[in-house]
Each structure stands twice: as structure tokens, then as C-alpha cells.
Amino acid sequence: MTALVNPPEPTGSTPPHQAARGAGPVLPKQHGPASPLRVLTRGASTIWSNKKARIGVVLLLAFVALAIFAPLIAPYGAGENGFGRNQSPSGSHWFGTTAAGEDVLSQVIFGARISVLVGFIAGFLSTLIAVVVGLSWGYIRGPLADVINFIVNLVLVIPGLPLMIVIAAYLQNGGMTMIIFVVVLTGWAYGARVLRSQTQSIRGRDFITAAQFAGDGAARIVFHEILPNMTSLITGSFFGAATSAVLAESGLSFLGIGDTTTVSWGSMLFWASNSNALLTGQWVLLFAPGLCIALIATSLTLINFGVDGLSNPRLREGTGR
Numbered sequence: 655m656t657a658l659v660n661p662p663e664p665t666g667s668t669p670p671h672q673a674a675r676g677a678g679p680v681l682p683k684q685h686g687p688a689s690p691l692r693v694l695t696r697g698a699s700t701i702w703s704n705k706k707a708r709i710g711v712v713l714l715l716a717f718v719a720l721a722i723f724a725p726l727i728a729p730y731g732a733g734e735n736g737f738g739r740n741q742s743p744s745g746s747h748w749f750g751t752t753a754a755g756e757d758v759l760s761q762v763i764f765g766a767r768i769s770v771l772v773g774f775i776a777g778f779l780s781t782l783i784a785v786v787v788g789l790s791w792g793y794i795r796g797p798l799a800d801v802i803n804f805i806v807n808l809v810l811v812i813p814g815l816p817l818m819i820v821i822a823a824y825l826q827n828g829g830m831t832m833i834i835f836v837v838v839l840t841g842w843a844y845g846a847r848v849l850r851s852q853t854q855s856i857r858g859r860d861f862i863t864a865a866q867f868a869g870d871g872a873a874r875i876v877f878h879e880i881l882p883n884m885t886s887l888i889t890g891s892f893f894g895a896a897t898s899a900v901l902a903e904s905g906l907s908f909l910g911i912g913d914t915t916t917v918s919w920g921s922m923l924f925w926a927s928n929s930n931a932l933l934t935g936q937w938v939l940l941f942a943p944g945l946c947i948a949l950i951a952t953s954l955t956l957i958n959f960g961v962d963g964l965s966n967p968r969l970r971e972g973t974g975r
């Protein structure tokens with residue numbers, strides 16, 4: 655009589671009940687690529703977790719709200735000049751009045767519109783040009799890359815402020831469009847060089863080689879394979895370009911090259927200088943717009959600390975090295 659022998663226990667990582675049904679080993683759950691919303695949420699959380707960036711975000715949102723709701727917040731119109739001239743701060747005019755009889759506080763509030771508008775538009779356009787030029791320049795080889803290299807180096811060698819002054823003086827009376835054009839024309843080269851260096855480091859990785867063997871074109875590889883890996887660097891480039899744009903607009907308006915008929919913080923400094931505000935005791939005319947320019951530039955710079963944490967976890971606050 656044949657003895658009954660118990661079947662051997664299944665080996666490996668397969669549970670007995672699955673082995674009895676003929677099931678294979680349990681595989682780890684595969685996760686697809688993170689959705690854009692999840693990436694955006696994670697990036698915003700990383701930036702907000704940085705104390706410096708948090709202060710910068712609050713300051714920037716305050717200036718954006720000031721620019722949007724200026725007609726509701728300002729006690730008077732930006733160009734309303736029916737008040738006494740060179741009045742000291744009082745209950746009706748908290749920051750006093752200008753030499754033309756305008757309310758200083760109202761002009762400071764309305765001036766936020768120009769700085770925020772120029773900063774975001776010029777920063778976006780400068781970053782857009784830097785991304786297109788930098789990524790293409792870093793990926794391609796040959797004579798075209800040498801031509802781009804010559805143009806970028808030429809723009810970088812020429813001092814930015816004198817170049818802006820010359821172009822703005824030639825295109826005078828162009829209004830805010832001229833200011834944005836000048837800032838964009840002179841502000842894209844540095845970002846393009848940084849993005850080119852990063853593109854060259856990514857170009858030799860395995861997934862780029864696989865895309866090339868798969869027959870993908872250069873444009874698809876650059877903007878579908880390389881670009882998503884440089885999001886934090888591009889974001890940092892945007893905030894840096896926006897900071898430069900705010901300072902450039904204020905500087906050109908202060909020199910009288912911009913549109914001095916438009917109320918901006920730079921034009922306020924220009925008219926305060928022309929009316930000898932310090933000699934007449936109207937120091938608020940210089941201090942208020944100057945402080946606002948410094949604060950909005952500082953807010954953009956502080957946000958960059960959080961953006962750096964997206965690409966380098968060691969820079970995140972509360973993490974070990």
C-alpha cells in the first residue's frame with residue numbers, strides 16, 4: 655500500500671493559498687507618473703515649508719492684492735492733485751502730499767500696479783526666451799550652437815544698465831511696453847546660460863539615449879524629456895528675472911527715461927528728486943517708494959530659497975545634510 659505523502663510547502667515569497675491556486679508571486683504595486691496637480695501641490699508645500707520663502711510669499715501676495723484692489727484701497731486717485739503742495743503727514747494725508755498737490759499714499763498704492771505688472775510680464779518673457787534658447791543651445795551641436803554662444807556671450811559682456819539706458823533713450827516715449835521690451839531684451843542671457851549647462855548634463859543620460867534610439871525628434875526630446883526635469887531651475891530663473899525687471903523699471907523711471915507721466919515707484923522717486931524732497935522735509939516721498947521697491951525685490955528673492963529646495967533637498971529647512 656502506497657504511503658500518503660504530504661505535498662511540499664511552496665517555496666519563495668508566494669503565499670501558500672496563492673500557490674494552491676497557481677498564482678504567481680506578489681509584485682509591488684506600480685505607480686504611474688505623478689499628476690501635474692500632485693507635482694504642483696508638492697512643490698508648493700516644499701516652498702511653504704521654508705520660513706524665508708513663506709515670508710516672501712506673504713509679502714508678494716500683499717503687493718499683488720495692493721495692485722489689484724488699488725482703486726478700493728487708495729483714499730484718492732493716483733493723479734488727483736487738488737490738495738495743498740508739500741503738506742506734511744496728517745489725518746487726511748497719511749504720507750503728506752507732493753509738490754504737485756498729489757496724495758503720496760495713493761500714489762504708493764497705485765504704483766504697485768506698475769512694478770507687479772512689469773515684474774511678472776518681463777520676468778515671464780525673459781524666462782520663456784531663456785528656456786527656448788538655453789535648452790536648444792544645450793542640446794544641439796555644430797555651427798548653430800557656436801552662433802548662439804557668440805550672441806549670448808555678447809549680451810552678457812555688455813553691462814546691463816548702460817545697455818538698457820541706451821535702448822530706452824532711443825525708444826523714448828514708448829510707454830510701459832518699451833520698458834518691458836528693454837528689460838526682456840537685456841535680461842534673458844544669464845538664464846539661458848544656466849539652463850544650457852543643466853541641459854548638457856542631462857543630454858548624456860540613459861533616458862535621452864533611449865528616446866534618440868526610439869526615433870524621437872530633437873524638439874520632442876528637448877521639450878518632453880529634458881524640460882520636465884528642470885522645473886525648479888526654470889521657476890528660480892523666473893523669480894530672478896522678475897526681481898531684475900522690478901529693479902530695472904524703477905531705475906529707468908528714476909533716471910527719467912521711462913514714462914514719467916505714469917504713476918510708479920520709480921517715477922515717484924524721479925519727481926521727488928526733481929522737487930528736492932529732502933530739502934523741503936518731504937523725506938516720505940523718497941522713503942515710501944524706495945522701501946516698497948526693496949520689499950518686493952526681497953520677497954521674490956526669499957521665494958527663491960524655497961525654489962532651491964525643490965531641486966536640492968539639502969537646502970530644505972529641517973532636513974539633515
